[in-house]
Amino acid sequence: MLFLKASEVEKENYKLMSGAILPRPIAWITTLQENGKVNVAPFSYFNIVSAKPPLLSVSIRYDTNEQKDTSRNIFRNKEFVVHIISEEYLKQANMTSKSMGNTESELEYASLHAIPSTLIKTPGLKESKIRLECVYETHLNLETTDLIIGRVVGFHIEEELFQNGKISLEKLRPVSRLSGSRYGLLGEIIHVPKE
Numbered sequence: 300m301l302f303l304k305a306s307e308v309e310k311e312n313y314k315l316m317s318g319a320i321l322p323r324p325i326a327w328i329t330t331l332q333e334n335g336k337v338n339v340a341p342f343s344y345f346n347i348v349s350a351k352p353p354l355l356s357v358s359i360r361y362d363t364n365e366q367k368d369t370s371r372n373i374f375r376n377k378e379f380v381v382h383i384i385s386e387e388y389l390k391q392a393n394m395t396s397k398s399m400g401n402t403e404s405e406l407e408y409a410s411l412h413a414i415p416s417t418l419i420k421t422p423g424l425k426e427s428k429i430r431l432e433c434v435y436e437t438h439l440n441l442e443t444t445d446l447i448i449g450r451v452v453g454f455h456i457e458e459e460l461f462q463n464g465k466i467s468l469e470k471l472r473p474v475s476r477l478s479g480s481r482y483g484l485l486g487e488i489i490h491v492p493k494e
Contacts, residue, residue: 303315314478317343317476317478318478321475321476321477321478321483322475322476322477322483323343323344323345323346323475323476324343324345324346324383324473324475324476325341325342325343325345325384325392325473325474325475325476325482326341326342326343326345326357326381326382326383326384327339327340327341327381327382327384327392327395327424327427328340328341328342328357328369328379328380328381328382329379329380329382329413329421329422329423329424330368330369330372330373330376330378330379330380330421331372331376331420331421331422332368332372333375334402336402336404337404337405337406337413337421337422338368338369338372338405339395339405339406339409339411339424340367340368340369340395340396340405341384341392341393341395341396342357342358342359342369343475343476344357344358344359344360345357345358345381348448352450353450353451354436354448354449354450354451355381355431355433355448355449355451356446356447356448356449357381357446357447357449358444358445358446358447359444359445359447360443360444361443361444361445362398364443366445370445370447373435373447373449374435374438376420376421377434377435378419378420378421378432378433378434378435379421379433379435379449380416380419380421380422380423380424380430380431380432380433381430381431381433381449381451382423382424382427382429382430382431383427383428383429383471383473384427384473384474385427385428385471385472385473385474386472386473386474386484386485387472388426388427388474389474389482391409391410391411391426392409392474394408394409395408395409395411411424411425411426412424412425412426413425416430416432416453417432417453417455418432418452418453419432419433419434419452419453423455428456428457428460428470428471429454429455429456429457429460429466429471430454430455431451431453431454431455432451432452432453432454432455433449433450433451433452434449434450434452435447435449435450436448436449436450468485468488469485469488472484472485473485
C-alpha cells in the first residue's frame with residue numbers, strides 16, 4: 300500500500316482528501332452582503348455536527364488567501380440559510396460556484412429566486428426542497444479555512460417529501476460531490492438492518 304506523509308505532499312492534500320472522502324453532501328448557502336444583495340454559493344465540506352442541539356458545520360476555504368464572501372457575511376450577520384441541492388438543480392448549483400463581484404448576483408446568473416425566511420433576515424432559495432435557517436454558533440480559523448458551526452433554528456421541508464415524520468430520499472433526490480467536476484446521484488438504495 301502506498302504511504303504519503305501529509306506534510307511532504309502538502310500541495311496534494313486537497314486532491315487526496317476530496318478524492319478519498321466521498322460522496323459528500325452539497326449545501327447551497329445564502330447570506331446577505333453589506334449592500335443587501337443575496338449571496339449564494341455551494342459547499343461540499345458540510346455536514347451534521349449534533350442533533351441535540353441541532354448543529355451543522357460548513358468548512359469554507361479562502362479564495363486566494365482571502366476569506367470568501369460567505370464567511371464574511373456569516374461573521375457580520377450571524378446567520379445563514381443552508382439548502383439541500385436536488386438533482387434537478389445541479390446545473391444551477393455549479394453556476395453559483397462562479398466567483399462574482401459584490402455588485403453581481405448569483406441569483407440572477409443561475410435563474411434562482413429568493414424567498415423570505417421565517418426566523419432570520421437572510422432569504423432562502425425557492426428552488427430548494429429543504430432549507431435550514433441557521434444562526435452562527437462558533438467557528439475555528441484553520442489557517443486558510445473557516446470551520447463554521449451553525450445552529451439550526453428552523454426547518455423548511457416541501458410537504459411531498461415529509462412522510463410519516465421522515466424525509467423521502469426518492470423525492471428529495473439529493474446530489475453529492477465526488478472529486479474534480481464529478482457528482483453523484485442517488486442511485487440504488489439498499490437496506491442493511493442493524494444486528
